[in-house]
Amino acid sequence: MVDSSSNTPPHHVVIVGGGFGGLYAAKALAKTNVNVTLIDRRNFHLFQPLLYQVATGALSPADISSPLRSILSKNKNTTVLLGEVNDINPEDQTVMVGGEAVPYHTLIVATGAKHSYFGKDNWEEFAPGLKTLEDAIEMRRRIFTAFEAAEKETDAAKRRALLTFVVVGGGPTGVELAGAIAELARKTLKEDFRNIDTSETRVLLLEGLDRVLPPFAPELSQTAADSLAELGVEVQTKTLVTNIEDDIVTVKQGEEVKTIATRTVLWAAGVSASPMGKVLMARTQAECDRAGRIMVEPDLSIKGYPNIFVVGDLANFCHQSGKPLPGVAPVAMQEGEYVAKLIKNRLLGEVTPSFNYVDRGSLAMIGQHSAVVDLGFIKIRGFLAWLFWLFIHIYFLIEFDNKLVVMIQWMWSYFTRSRRARLITGKEIIKHVLDEEQTSYKPLHAKQPINV
């Protein structure tokens, strides 16, 4: 396969993972004298920051995904390989894809994070997280099925549990998710049901620390909490979840233990490193932090392995402030681009200074028309922040036709508050809805009794 009779073969960079870190590294290596192989388990890049929009029926999966092959089709030095890397061998310089060894000169591992239940893996069944399109479709199914089941339920306590949504975790994902569900219930679905009044829906946002959006400035956390309250979200801070069962969440607030009757719990709390973290530790003696993230050198390489780099959510880079960089898209993008530049410099015999993350700020959307933006030198909130949020998210969507369609859908939903993608799909749908205990059927809504 390798023609060793020719002169020096081009440098081969293998990138594992087509998220923000891996994709931005691959794009930055276009038109250079290296060959690139990008390996991913999925055939598309996913714009994770908008997953909650799929989970709440505002966008379709394809709106926030782009086929990796089409993003990289113009990069003639790049091969996309659909497959799962299950081992690496730093001595041979190969990664194992299925049973096959793929050789590399330089390896970039960008496999990201998965959601984590802090050791309580049995919670996952009752409280799905939001990392993949399948997760988002499962959340969407649960949210819309809860309203359907409530419409049929005549027992008041059960109906109340069906109309209670608990979001665990007050970071950007939790805030955006809780805001979207509240708007959905109070605005989008208002006219759709006959037996229930969806504006009675309770949305609870539980956060362990003393405020939502802990990475933001305190005054913006306050604005976010106020906006959420205005939408009808009950924000409960200093609240620790101690148990999750089929229809009950147990929380601890100070010394007080409380239970919440709910049929829908959504997890936006913790993440931990993807399984590649353990592989790297076993093969390179790399160290990791409590979340399983790999401790990297100032140039994002693994200690003792200058040609193996870790970027994005799998990396713990703490050389800048002593604290690890947050697991957000801008960090992964900058890290991917940095490693690409380092590879190019190294091939030219040049030295690259340590990685330095440029923090351009954080932002979160609360409901359809409000957001908070913290750019460090300026903090904005409300409608202007919302426009800014929109611009940034559309700007970073990879492909132009996605930008176009998402922009139109948002303009449309801005004026109509509609959410087009309210589909309950998946093989289990009937079972899930009809497994709800059937109670006596009321053909028309309680508010306006009409005889049959």
Added chain:
Amino acid sequence: MVDSSSNTPPHHVVIVGGGFGGLYAAKALAKTNVNVTLIDRRNFHLFQPLLYQVATGALSPADISSPLRSILSKNKNTTVLLGEVNDINPEDQTVMVGGEAVPYHTLIVATGAKHSYFGKDNWEEFAPGLKTLEDAIEMRRRIFTAFEAAEKETDAAKRRALLTFVVVGGGPTGVELAGAIAELARKTLKEDFRNIDTSETRVLLLEGLDRVLPPFAPELSQTAADSLAELGVEVQTKTLVTNIEDDIVTVKQGEEVKTIATRTVLWAAGVSASPMGKVLMARTQAECDRAGRIMVEPDLSIKGYPNIFVVGDLANFCHQSGKPLPGVAPVAMQEGEYVAKLIKNRLLGEVTPSFNYVDRGSLAMIGQHSAVVDLGFIKIRGFLAWLFWLFIHIYFLIEFDNKLVVMIQWMWSYFTRSRRARLITGKEIIKHVLDEEQTSYKPLHAKQPINV
């Protein structure tokens, strides 16, 4: 539940099924003095004629679906009930939803058809049909996974089988599907792979009769066949499928028996009545045809049951020409509207003339820029027919924001030939791709060997 102390209760119409027949009946009953309960297993109306666009990655599921509740939210006399009707009781005038009896004065059954393998149900595993969104996503998964597996395959014969797509059935769905796959392979994916040349893809369209699009005029069948050939589709008429296995299709052409090595077979051949047909036969002694469709009276009612109507694909209405009306959307729409009108007339004591279907023509799209349209008095083909096809399909999409998004996506794809929704999703994806026999990995494409 029923307040029997008041004066005459409003007439209650129960509609089973939210497809074209049921939905158009419900819409036509808005603002009348009847109560309507529409029961469906799914929470959305599906625009089935465009399912093949989802199967080939051009549209997203939400683009061709609208939540039933939102379509009917303004119809205050209408309740939407998510559930499965598993029995009816004409004596009590009730339908059973789960364990619950829902009473009716008039019943409209519009549960449609499912695909049928003419008794060879074991073919379904190897040759999925196209009736639901899940079917379309499964087809999409198989089509795009085949290209991915071909990219990895080094055995020439296996690669050829992976790049061979067989569409069974030369009706509008089969023609549209085959045309779309050929365009996908020859245009959309052309630049995306490194080891395979997707323009070598074979697409075979198998039809038992002597021409494609049998319901159309013969000269339009010829135009369709020519357009398909131009796109690279191999049309094989007078071809009967006698067996389908994991990677081989056996066909009979006259006396000759041939086999086709393929990894992707798509079924667009036969349909049969939904299971409600059998329930109706058992409870009302209704008769059915070979496909299980219920024989209906000239007013679409069941003989002896003047308050039970069957509309759409489940009905066999043969009072007009002696032949049953075809199972297409316009028939279902007109039947639904007719029954709504009959109910209104009956409540006024007026007699309604027999149902009369007004055939406004048939149309099919072949590839991205060509179509055939047969309006009876005029036959058009090519670009003008394509524009007409586009207009009709967008016009009948139920909700305005769907129309808008689909129109933009088509305009976009007209200029770029892109297909945005090329996602391989579903829990089994990794397994399916990686279960392909792994053969030696070639990091860069055979056309341009580059050393690693």
